[in-house]
Amino acid sequence: MRILLLVLALAGVVVSILALRVHYDTGTEPCSINEKWDCGVVNHSPYSTIGPIPVAAIGIAGYLALAGLSLARRRGWLLIASLPASASRSI
Secondary structure (H helix, E strand, O other), X not given: OHHHHHXXXXXXXXXXXXXXXXXXXXXXXXXOOOOXXXXXXXXXXXXXXXXXXXHHHHHHHHHHHHHHHHHOOOHHXXXXXXXXXXXXXXO
């Protein structure tokens, strides 16, 4: 289970890095299919930051923390650290 959690956390890091790259990119986005389907619109909107910090950067830090807690076998802390993310998904 620890390895699965580590792999999923590292996959989250990769996706967050890609989103952060799109956030700072000014060219055509790789996911720009047409005017209605464009991930760059979201990544360049005011909702893509919390204050001056991009949400993708917060995601990178969070996924790295989850990976570290998984490696350290801190199941209690891992549960506590993952609860805010699961609570925000239900809103």
